[in-house]
Amino acid sequence: MEILKVDKLCKKIGKREILKDVSFTINKGDILAFIGPNGAGKTTTIKCILGLQKISSGHVYINGFDIKKDFVKAIERVGCIVEAPDAYLYLSGMENLKIQARMYKNVVMDDIFRVVELVGLEERIHDTVSKYSLGMRQRLGIASALLHSPNLLLLDEPTNGLDPEGIKELRTLLKRLAKSGVGILISSHNLSELESFCNRVCILSKGSIIEETTIEEIKEMDEAKYILKVGNVKSCKKYFRDHDIVIDEEHIEVFRDEEEIAKLIKLLVENNIHIYEVRREVMSLEEAFIKKSGGNIID
């Protein structure tokens, strides 16, 4: 079932096009990794989805409701963290949650206790937020995003400030939520963290989506990475393509699909180049992305 549908979303500020025809969907149980370099438009997309910024053209439907026309109904079952987990620093974590809870009609005290337990903040929940570490604020942010049991979660860089233990817990939590049918959009610059638990990937570059696919598809793209150990690296160079890399005097790294790698090996052998080893490597999400977005560096 479609929870979020983004349809040809465009955002212009002045003459500058920030987003160009961004379209994707999130279904029940999806964890969509939203990745792209700084300035690609990740946060802007999330803000447009949430109605925080005006949409120049295109549509966003959440649970079937148009965010522009039916804001209140569309936003009702959305939980989010945008940019940073913002809270009233002079209030305690509990007071912050109570304030958030009061803005929903059906959230009761039990819900507050449930989310506090979920993010493991029980011991410090009555301290003022100004005394929290960034990681604890992040947990508080996640707690308040989950207060009203949303079926769509939009998390903008939620792993910021979390320690490895916290990231692991978050990963488990999100997997569990997805299993219960929540659709999750998660943006992060730490791609290796997303890789292990998202099931779909959306790659954004310069305001456009350049790839929307499943994680397996990206990992098992036709082009795979092979490391070859050869006798003479220099004489191989004429058979290289753009992205192929010389690792050291004996090793080269090439991107080919299965047919192509067979042809390459045959070619090298025919030209009297010794091949000592051919090893197929699984591409990381990051590498796949770099390749896809034309070598842009991700930070």
Add this chain to the structure above:
Amino acid sequence: MIRLMKNEVIKLLKKKSFYIVTLIFAFFCILTNVVYKVLDDFTREEEVDIQEIESENEELDLTVNEDLLIYVENLTTLKMEELKNEYSSNNQKYLIEQYLYSTIYHLYESTYILKDLELAQEYELELDQDLHYVALDNYEYFLNERIDYLESRVSATTGIEQERYKKLLDLAIYRLEEQVPYNSENYLHNSLLFLEENTVEYVNLLHDDDLTSEEEARMDYLNEQMTLHEYVIEHQEDIFNTSDLRAVLINFSGEFGLFILIYVIMIAGSIVSEEYTRGTIKSMFTKPYKRRTILTSKLLVVILFVPVIMLFMSLIEILIGGIILGFDSLSVPVVLYIHDTLITYPVLGYLASLLLSGIAMYLVIGIVAFMISTITLSTSAAITISFLFYLLANVISNLALAYDLPIFKCFVSLYWDFSYLVNHVAQPFDASILTSILVIAIYLVIMLCLTYVTFIKKDVKNV
């Protein structure tokens, strides 16, 4: 909506700045009340320069008649001062001042001018007797003598003169019946003294058909003061006291107006912009409420805050003032003399009316702060500009009093003060209540439109 408002109130009540201002205000209250209390202890007394009089006497030529008269007068003054120094209590000084002058004068007159030593001796005896009663602090003795004298004058005179004596006689009888001692700490005494001192002049002016403008002004002043003092002795209410809680409260709306302003601008100027600077606006905007509902809840909190903070401040002042100055004076009404009639308010009612009459002003300034806060998203800009607006408003009001330029008529500060209704005077700029309300409403509507449009249209920018 109620839930959103409740949130706003909680956020507001948890703010440190709110408590800091409240603390400063409480401190200010304590200071003010102490000042009111201490000021009363300074009793003003006319200093007589004894040396100057003595040296004047030495220069006089006692063979000249006129100089002799001055000499006798000076001697009397010196003797009075001597006696007043001798008898220490306030009451005794009053008795000397009130009752011994003529005896002493006659004593010196008979000695130096009439040169009748027998007569002088008689006066000396009389003075001794009087001083005996002064020593006993027995004002009733003097009072009875005065009543006898005044009664004889009333039956011996006619017309204006009789009227004067009659009035003085009434005052003396009142003092005797009500047992009002000569004591400046007794408010009845102060009012009686004022009436006694001014009755003769007042009756004279009353019967003078040809008053100069100066005399007319004096007449108006006496009219007001005599009426008020008569009210005091008739109702036995201490309305002239300047060192009780009642006096502080009468001046409350003026003296504490600045604090109301600080509170209102502080709250209204930060309620929107702070959400943006904290980033919490994003979590508000992603809740199932329309933006205009969110803004309305904030606006309502600001509007309700104005009377609530006034009530809160009044309570603090009444509590602190009551502890320092006592609560008794709250039962004494506020008496205003307006167009030859007296209007009385219960003191808390008067305070409430004065504060209410200023609400329009605080509301306008609050909405200015609210608007600037929403448009600029800067708390400091909102606070600064609102204060400047208030100062400018005062300047324009003052200019408008001096110059009748049509451009001033458009400015809201000419209309936002309704205290003239409470004090029953004319609106300083000749505007009717309806015009005032209309102008204020137009200002509010324009500002609120700008605020709403900005708030609803504004994108939440990326950080």
